[in-house]
Amino acid sequence: MPSPLPTPVRDDLVAQLRRQVSGPVFAPEDPGYAEECRTYNLMTPLLPEVAVGAESAEDVQAAVRLAAEHGLAVAIRGGGHIVATSGEGSLVINMRRMNAVTVDAEARRVRLQGSVLWQDVLDATAPYGLAPMNGSSPTVSAVGYLLGGGHSPTLGRLLGWAAEYVTAFDLVTADGVLRHVTPDSDPDLFFAVRGTKGNFGVVTALELEVFPFTRIFAGGLWFPGERMADVLTSWREWVAGTPDELTSSIAVQRLPPLPELPEPLRGAFVVHVRIAYLGDPEEGERLIRPLRSAAPVIFDTVADLPYAEAATLHLDPPEPLPYVDRSTGLRDLTKETVDALVEVAGPDSGCVLASIEIRRLGGALAREPRTPDAVPTRGLEFQMFAFGVGPVETMPQLRASLAGLIEAVRPWHDPRRLVSFLSPDEAQQQSDIEELYGPERYRRLARIKQTYDPANVFRINHNIAPARPA
Template sequence: METLRRHVSGSVFEPGEPGFAELATPWNVAVRTSPAAVVAVSTAQDVAEAVLFAAANGLLVAVQATGHGIASDHDGALLIHTRALEECTINPEGWARTGAGVTWKTVLAATAAHGLAGLCGLAPNVSVAGYTSGGGIGPMVRTFGAASDRVRAFDAVTGDGRLRRVTAESEPELFWGLRGGKSSLGIITATEFDLLQLPYIYAGALFFDTGHVDAVTRAWAQWCPTLPAEATTSLALMQLPPMPGVPEPLAGKFTVALRFVFTGSEDDGARWLAPMRSAGVPLIDAVAMMPSSMIGMVHSDPEDPLPATERSALLTDFSTDTVEALLQAAGPGTGSPQLAVEIRQLGGALSQEPDVASALCHRDAAFGMHTVGVAAPPELPAVAEHATGLHTAMNAWQFGGTLPNFSAAQGPEGFTSSYTPQVLDRLTELAGKYDPNALFRLGQVPAR
């Protein structure tokens, strides 16, 4: 490790040293990680030096910025922490360049002055690089597609320790794999991507109380197929605890939240939303015109670390029978321990193949389902077991796969299920080329 310290301008932390535990802990604090060391890099060259050191010393490599996409416990690996790669350049002509440590929250704040917006996720406190490398399925996905489809270029360090400029022209194979392949082929140090000319959106959430859960869920299932591509929506069965930050009408109650983002006019958005506003009496109606930079308010995901268990799947449809199965497994009165069970409508622009192909799969899935349970670590196994039962109850509508950014908690199985056999084979083949020492296989591409 002293050798590594001499070769990087950043800092190296070993177990027991001040700073190690903070950097090694992911966003989900229920996951205990045990890397051999953490390298808090300050430059892209630091990343290259750390990868070369890992190869020379027989260490696997893991990467972390905000810690949301953990795929394993990092046991014995060299953890490369990229939070300090903070470059954020906004070009008023409509594109941006961000370092691997930059979050969407930073990008949204920086683009607002230009009337621009980034195609971020539902939680803007995640990193641009990690989110985009997993495809990037956000709250405007039906209108604008996946964030990875808007990438112009990456700077990335591959398993041979080379820092590469990756574009569709210069490195077509790597460009294909980095867009959707997570960190299976390399560590992204910077991303360049197109922005949206979108200063305002009609967006927010409707919340209904327990007595309206059944009617609202059934109405939402019938309403979704009528929506144009300008609308992206999701529905969540929620049980928020009484704690600071949770609105009083929702605290300690079983509610249903309808999330809605419309990229057209306010009048058109209100017209499309009207059937759901009349499906019940909302406890809270927070749908209105807002700056695009405030899109994180739609889902209002917690930013502080939590002990959680998550599970994800894709669905072929969300029909009357699907609603019945969902409510029987996780509706009011079932004793469901899940904090949230979200159904997200997909389709629209996501289902269209981009001009430049990528590793992102399962674009033709109609809906996604994601469960989140939050509890003290000793109670999490029971919550996870319930989530498994819930997903089993939905087997009849399972699409047969997941999406990379939603499957990290499921480890290698989740990674594998994010791809078709053909794409997984190609990723594995490319990993042999760009990661000859199999440094990045931790929790992802099967060992060769």
Template sequence: MTPTDTVRCGVFRPGEPGYAEECFSFNPNHPLEPAVVVAAETADDVAQAVRFARARSMPVAVNATSHHVVHPAREAVLVTTSRLGEVTVDVERRTARVGAGVRWQQVLDEAGKAGLAPIAGSAPAVGVVGYTLGGGLSPVLGRSLGYAADHVRRIELVTADGEQRVATPEDEPDLFWALRGGLGNFGVVTAMEFDLFPHARFHGGGLYFPGADAAAVLHAWREWAPTLPEDATTSVMLQRLPPLPALPEPLRGAFVVHLRFAFLGTPEEGERLLAPMRAAAPVVLDLVGDKPFPAIGEIHLDPTDPIPHHSGAVSLAEFGPDVVGKLLELAGPGVDCPLLGLEVRALGGALDREPSVPNAVPSRGVPFLVFGLAVGGPESRDELAGHLAHVSAELRPWALPRRLPTFLLGDDVAEDRVRAAYGAQYERLAAVKKRYDPENVFRFTHNIPPAA
């Protein structure tokens, strides 16, 4: 029997037309090479694909927008969910229901028509479901409202037995807890419903400073960021940009400090809050302004095209003068640093508070997050991954073990590091895994094996 005998949608095997397109990965350094691909068009297709896999003792992998591929899934049935593209906004209830293949920009645009906003991330091209299952850190709403996972109302999924289930606070409450923060360990999500919020605009964007002034900017930022109200969010990144024609002339091939800022109040109040940073050093490019909420991608200006890259992240307990000094030593002026960027995000606010319906997001109480990004293919993996590991090692004196799941990158997907990232929540997640996936069918994400 073949998948086409049981599944009424596209089925692709290695070497066949369409296989490579279904196995697309946003990061070519992490390709997908499954034994067979099922291109699901409905939740029933997903269920049939899982049943086919289980009847043959094959594991199951999932791919929607491929922004966070961890393993190649060579022996697996890969279920692609990009065709599950429904977006429905209920203006009266202030909710959105989305299919598993939906990207944040689609929700931003649809909700924005009604002056509503989701807790979307810095890269609107990223898929809604994967981002939310990993917690979901917003550059605009996070500090005032918490993680995206905190505001999910309903999750529709197919579990390892091939059954379609609905998880809510009332139905399958343990599964609902684990899904929100536990990534893809518990099934194939086919749809999700979550809250929207009455924000039509924000004041924000980026300020770029000369890299030569990195010390002044970082020290000013470390004193300024803790003074911000919860409806303001900021991060700062040391960037060594390539000489690409698409970049504005002041940034082309330049070493700069990119300050990111977003505020939910008036432009006048936003400018008052931003004034200390404008005074920290000369600004070479000012992209801050009053913007419609669907334009949140203009804050970080993350890449939208696939690019081979390596990345890593560290949670920090503090961001004091010693940490600034270490970052300057690692990536400051005059340093031969191969990273495209080294970023610090200020968290806090509602990100520290448990939501009304608790979930498995393990990073509450983490005040700062450092993220490193390097561009390069497999041939440069040892050098770039080694440098990212060096950054992590140098920051270890200030590091915290708890991590935001979507920032478990590179070697951090190893089981011992995943266990450390979840801390006390890990055993409960493993128990839920044992109940819903005792054979560890879904093991190609940041895997949490079932409890013994």
């Protein structure tokens, strides 16, 4: 995309930013620009006109004001885990230097700055015997995750969507104003921010409830991929009857031959069942017994663990990778769904995807929140997320495999799905986004967007376009 600004104007913007912002400012020709714009997916770096490394809320305010004055869109980089577009022609605000955690143990609350990673939250809360509703990856930013709704693979089915437990935001809106947003101060913004990622502004900090969990019965059971049909069948029957204290997912994986993987998993085709149970370990063991007889277990890490150790339950790859991904909501997982999955990804399929994961939702994830939010997935039964890893020349094949997978499960498609798992390839049309949120919720969001961001400054995301003024 050609630069939206003539060079002298761009240079003037960079100079103004350098005068007004305490953190570093990078133009594309500057050393450090590539590092500042790096993301977890090596296929989708950010490519803005200018990147600002914010060190304070004031830096964020100045960057938003100057971007708006110059007609540039603002892209927000938190932990850099799933960016929606490359942000060409935009101003990126990188939040990675704003990563403080403050614990109020008595109130069971934490205050998180704009890009603190889950591992840092876990490390800060564990000494107080408290646990956050973290996700599957310790290196995802807590704020980015919470803004997308936040499905916790440990506490999700017991407590619901993690965004429900945010009690306040410090938010810089498109006019550059820093607002302290609570359900009482700005009910519309408080509703809209939870479930739409960065559509309504930059969160410089938020307050979040945490919970008194110190231990969890959790881990993984790995089965040979050749027994995929048996394991998926057992898991689908088993999760239908599990209590809300138990959260589980299943992943069909073609693992790389990495030396850090234990021998039975290195380079293997496996089915990985993840389990997290918040109760007595003996009861947990009894609950998972039917799964153990699905097929021979080749690797087993299920144990009574300190809560913080369950943060790596899914064993998500810790380092950035080149990958493409797709996701879909599933309204059911029937015998026929299992057949369709085995055909497209089973032992005889020739499938090359690294992982196809299905998360069981339900439990408290289906319940209405205490304070309304924009999370669109209540009532969704299952969420599927798949990715393929490889060098750039393999991407067409990987994209075709992902498309084949999504097509194979289309009969069970549910338009609702986790906003947090939307890939750059997905939901690029406004009609897709409308479908995902549902017409009523989308119309309300578009009206709130019109109030707070009429010029759609925050559009480098899965975008909610401002409603047309009446």
